[in-house]
Amino acid sequence: MAEIQEGGGGQKGGKKRAKKQSTRIDMTPMVDLAFLLLTFFVLTATFSKPKSMELTFPAPPPIDKKQDEVKNGITFLLSKDDRIFYYEGEFKVADDAVKGPKTTLKELNFSRESLRKYLLDKSKVMQDQILALKTKFEKNQLVDTAYKRMVRDVKADQKSYTYLIKTDDKATFKNVIDVIDELNYNAVGKYVMVDILKPELDLVLEKVGIN
Amino acid sequence: MSKKPSKGGAPALDMTPMVDLAFLLVTFFMLTASFRMAEPVVVDPPSSIGKVDLPDNHVMVTIDEKGRAFFGISNPSAKMSALRIMSTKYNVPFTEEQIIKFSGLPSFGVDLKDLPAYIDTKEDARKDFRGPSGRGQTGVPLDTITPNNQLKDWIAIGAGEAVKMYDAARRDAADKAVEFKAKKPVYAIKCDASTKYIYVKDVIKTFTDLKLYQFNLITSLEGGGTIIEPER
Numbered sequence: 001m002a003e004i005q006e007g008g009g010g011q012k013g014g015k016k017r018a019k020k021q022s023t024r025i026d027m028t029p030m031v032d033l034a035f036l037l038l039t040f041f042v043l044t045a046t047f048s049k050p051k052s053m054e055l056t057f058p059a060p061p062p063i064d065k066k067q068d069e070v071k072n073g074i075t076f077l078l079s080k081d082d083r084i085f086y087y088e089g090e091f092k093v094a095d096d097a098v099k100g101p102k103t104t105l106k107e108l109n110f111s112r113e114s115l116r117k118y119l120l121d122k123s124k125v126m127q128d129q130i131l132a133l134k135t136k137f138e139k140n141q142l143v144d145t146a147y148k149r150m151v152r153d154v155k156a157d158q159k160s161y162t163y164l165i166k167t168d169d170k171a172t173f174k175n176v177i178d179v180i181d182e183l184n185y186n187a188v189g190k191y192v193m194v195d196i197l198k199p200e201l202d203l204v205l206e207k208v209g210i211n
Numbered sequence: 212m213s214k215k216p217s218k219g220g221a222p223a224l225d226m227t228p229m230v231d232l233a234f235l236l237v238t239f240f241m242l243t244a245s246f247r248m249a250e251p252v253v254v255d256p257p258s259s260i261g262k263v264d265l266p267d268n269h270v271m272v273t274i275d276e277k278g279r280a281f282f283g284i285s286n287p288s289a290k291m292s293a294l295r296i297m298s299t300k301y302n303v304p305f306t307e308e309q310i311i312k313f314s315g316l317p318s319f320g321v322d323l324k325d326l327p328a329y330i331d332t333k334e335d336a337r338k339d340f341r342g343p344s345g346r347g348q349t350g351v352p353l354d355t356i357t358p359n360n361q362l363k364d365w366i367a368i369g370a371g372e373a374v375k376m377y378d379a380a381r382r383d384a385a386d387k388a389v390e391f392k393a394k395k396p397v398y399a400i401k402c403d404a405s406t407k408y409i410y411v412k413d414v415i416k417t418f419t420d421l422k423l424y425q426f427n428l429i430t431s432l433e434g435g436g437t438i439i440e441p442e443r
Contacts, residue, residue: 027226027230030230031226031229031230031233034230034233034234034237035233037237037241038233038236038237038240041236041237041240041241041244042236042240044244050256050264050265050401050429050430050431051259051261051262051263051264051265051429051430051431051432052261052263052264052265052399052427052428052429052430053259053261053263053427053428053429053430054261054263054425054426054427054428055425055426055427055428056424056425056426057415057418057419057424057425057426058424059419059422059424060419078408167408167409167412169407169409170407171407171408172404172405172406172407172408173257173274173402173403173404173405173406173407173408173411174257174404174405175408176408176411177257177258177259177404177428177430178257178259180259181259181260181261184260185260195412
């Protein structure tokens with residue numbers, strides 16, 4: 001339909017017409033082909049490369065060596081129906097005079113007000129320190145090398161938490177990724193995936209029910 | 212022309228810009244297209260804020276909702292030599308044609324004994340594949356209890372071959388003093404969002420048994436279908 005040749009008629013001076021005519025080609029087949037190819041490539045194109053999240057798992061400790069006690073541990077226990085529980089510190093099977101009362105689980109969910117708020121609260125001390133350093137730095141009371149070092153010190157502080165992520169049989173991969181995401185984003189400290197222990201599993205099952 | 216009274220005749224339209232554009236787009240898509248065969252399973256990974264692109268050179272294990280594991284290597288020549296080694300190890304013969312055809316396959320999820328038949332199956336019939344053993348795509352066996360952990364062998368051999376090829380290519384580039392840009396192969400794990408984590412754990416256990424500790428977990432970009440969205 002590019003240029004439909006109008007055969008004859010209507011114009012004056014029949015002699016010169018032959019020259020003017022037919023310098024144009026019918027482009028229709030070409031356009032058809034072009035769009036056919038275009039459609040094909042658009043539909044088959046795999047555009048975005050998949051994104052990925054890098055995660056390093058701990059090497060199992062040598063058998064004869066006892067695993068290091070985790071200080072300032074916070075354990076997240078993931079279960080079915082996107083439920084997430086946590087406890088802080090060491091796991092205590094029963095009330096203990098020295099270590100404190102028996103561990104109970106508290107529940108969180110994957111919303112802004114819950115898990116994220118919790119993590120932000122936990123790292124608030126450190127975030128505040130970093131913020132304080134930043135204001136100092138901006139007022140030129142600190143040189144930038146000192147500032148960088150101090151921020152690093154705050155992050156490596158003993159008081160920062162180690163987050164342990166454990167799952168029961170029914171937790172989904174999505175839950176795990178979501179927790180890691182939140183930790184990457186909002187928490188100061190380390191995190192690690194660990195196998196769930198029997199007493200912990202029992203506590204979770206108590207909360208969610210066996211089935 | 213404007214003076215011409217509109218006759219019943221056909222209106223003319225200059226199509227040149229449109230054709231230009233169409234061909235420009237065709238060229239673009241042709242050049243950017245990377246053809247990929249349909250994966251044996253559809254897996255919808257969860258979204259995350261991770262922004263690292265999956266490196267081109269990877270050894271990937273895909274786990275679907277039901278916990279079946281599918282194995283794939285991005286490097287076709289590593290894939291071929293891995294199959295040769297597996298073939299000798301498990302005493303399952305493959306023809307040269309099958310090995311070449313295998314290198315073009317995406318990931319697969321069948322027992323090695325069923326693999327020759329799986330390779331010979333037509334692409335659109337693979338979905339309903341039934342091997343000589345009567346089993347379909349049950350996933351690459353990864354029993355950690357019985358000594359039939361084929362996935363472990365695939366990973367060990369496949370990764371070994373991929374690394375070997377990478378080293379060879381790097382040495383080659385160094386000899387010729389050309390710039391070498393390729394990356395070392397990485398281990399990727401792709402799971403459906405609703406895959407139970409215990410299945411993933413089995414696969415990760417297989418990796419860690421081989422002293423491979425660093426993974427790229429495949430996720431889709433954040434946005435849509437997720438509860439958590441990043442702020443800041």
